[in-house]
Amino acid sequence: MRSVTLRYHDAGVSAVCEALCRGMGLGPDLSARLSYAASLHDIGKIVVPDAIINKPGPLDEAEWAVMRQHPVMGFNILRDSEDITLKVAANAVLYHHECWDGSGYPHGLAGEAIPLEARIVGICDVYHALREARPYRAALQHDHVMGMILEGDGTGRLHAGKFDPEVLAVFRASSDAVREAFDALG
Incomplete structure (x- = not known):
């Protein structure tokens, strides 16, 4: 189940990223x-135990500490490549969980200190993660997810300030x- 779920998510984030890149005119x-x-953004999760990846409920603090290491682990897998695409x-991979407002991880970067590729992949990751079913919740519909990304989720966990305003504007468009x-993706 783990490899199929991760492959579906990775392929989905890649497809959404491709659509956003077209909208940005890249x-x-x-x-x-x-x-x-985008298809490799979660490669570091191969070192995260199955019990955490497939947990049917919320992660505790210790589990979150392990999960928050997946960007670093993924970067460590790719960092020595000479291939420009892998660079x-x-x-x-390393920065896709960083947030425009500085609330992300693993380094707490903010604004333009976050590489553009991570700002693009990050919003696509959030969108796809909310659209797909997870062990702890049902899949959400497009309009609901767009509202959560653009206007917030009502809890303060997700709000537009987490995303690059220019990338967010193109995402909306x-x-x-x-x-x-x-x-x-079917």
């Missing part, structure tokens, strides 16, 4: 690199393409 080479980077992927990319 060239085909950079778009392809970012789409590939882009390494940055996206690309809403239909993002939905179509997700839906095409």
Whole structure:
């Protein structure tokens, strides 16, 4: 179950990323690199125990501490590559959980200190994660997820300030393409 679930999520984030890259007007080479980077964004989860990955309820603090290491572990897997695409992927992997407002992890970076590739992959990861079913909740519909990303989730955990405002604006404008990319995965 673990490998199928992760592959589906990785492919989904990649597809959503490709739609967002088109909306941003990025060239085909950079778009392809970012789409590939998105497919590797959670590669560090291969070192996270199955009991944490598949837990049917909320993670406790110790489990979250382990989970928060997956970006670093993924970066460590990719960091020594000389391939330009894998270098882009390494940055996206390491920083995709950083937030524009500085509330993310693993380094608490904020604003433009977060590489653009990570800002793009990060919003696509959040979208796809909310759209897919998880062991602890049902899948959410597109309009609901867009509302959560653009206006917040009501708990303060998710709000627009977590995302690059320019990337967020394109994400909003690309809403239909993002939905179509997700839906095409079946």
